[in-house]
Amino acid sequence: MGTALITGASAGLGLEFAWQLATAKHDVVLVARDTERLERLASQLRAAAGIHAEVLTADLTDRADLERVAARLRDESRPVGLLVNNAGIGLHQPFVGGDFEREEKAFDLMVRSVMVLSHAAAEAMVERGRGAILNVASVAALLASGTYSAHKAWVRTFTEGLAVELRGTGVTATVLCPGFVHTEFHDRAGIDKNVLPEIAWLNADDVVAAALADVRRGVVISTPSLRYRLAAGVARLLPRSAIRAFGSYRRAAPEREAWTAAGSSSSGDDR
Structure with a gap:
């Protein structure tokens, strides 16, 4: 893979991606908004992994x-072999009556930036004849949980289409679709993690290890853990009317709204 560029690298799954890639002796480019956290992480990675x-x-x-990050991906003097589009946020609000500016920022972060950075990386990688793109979505892509589900559904479908287009180029595209993962994402979104049983939760290190293994094998859709693969299979088989009915049930109680809409996220905050 050479050098990996990770968005949302200072928290959540992004932090775990940074550690696992660094300990596997890959150089990393850490992207997020919080310079202090990034610098601290970079120092730790250099010291621990060399x-x-x-x-x-x-x-x-x-x-x-966003364009500065895209330009870094296009820089052939410092080629990036793996792009991890991980940055994400949990809105924890209804679309109607919610803060629309926050909705726009969520769209820009979880849809527009994925498209722009994937385009920049794919063009450079195809020219080289090798590389990989890993986009973080969620099992929420199969549900009807507001704009978060819509964003992740776009990421899933986009990545599948990109994988088709990249066949034969030496470049692969993988979409990661986990369920609930123990990260600080939920604390930042104000989600009460106690409303779900422990069996519903995955560990970040297991999710990232599974995702990177799937990237190496060229798997297009990566869904860590048997229980979430089964859940995803059921969600795909159910009629959409049943999925919408579940969404209506979820909307009936604030605590269910919390964990279903935002809690199913697995990506780190972009800070």
Whole structure:
């Protein structure tokens, strides 16, 4: 893989991606908004793994910052072999009556930035004849949980289409679709994790290890753990009317709204 660029690298799954890739002796480019956290992480990775860790502070909802990250992916003097589009946020609000500016920022972060960075990485990688793109979605992509489900459904379908287009180029595209993962994402989103049984939760290290193994094998859809593969299979088989009915049930209670809409996220905050 060579060098890996990870968005949302300072928290959540992004942090775990950074550690696992660094300990596997890959250089890393760490992208997030919090320079202090990124610099601290970079120092730890250099000391622990002996790799080169580059800090690239950027707000991916800002067009100029996003373009700087895209330019880094296009830089053939410092090629990136793996792009991990991981940055995400949990809105924890209804679409109607919610803060629409936050909705726009979530769209820019979880849809627009994935498209822009995937495009920049794919063009450079195809020219080289090798590389991999890993986009983090969620099992929520199969549900009807507001705009979060819509964003992740787009990421899933987009990545599948990209994988088809990249066949034969030496470049692969994988979409990661986990369920509930123990990270600080839920604390930042104000989600009460106690409303779910422990069996529903996955560990970040297991999710990331499974995702990277699938990337190496060229798997297109990576769904860590048997229980979530089964849940995803059931969700695909159910009529959409049943999925919408579940969404209506979820909307009937605030605590169910919390864990279903935002809690199913697995990606780290973009800070």
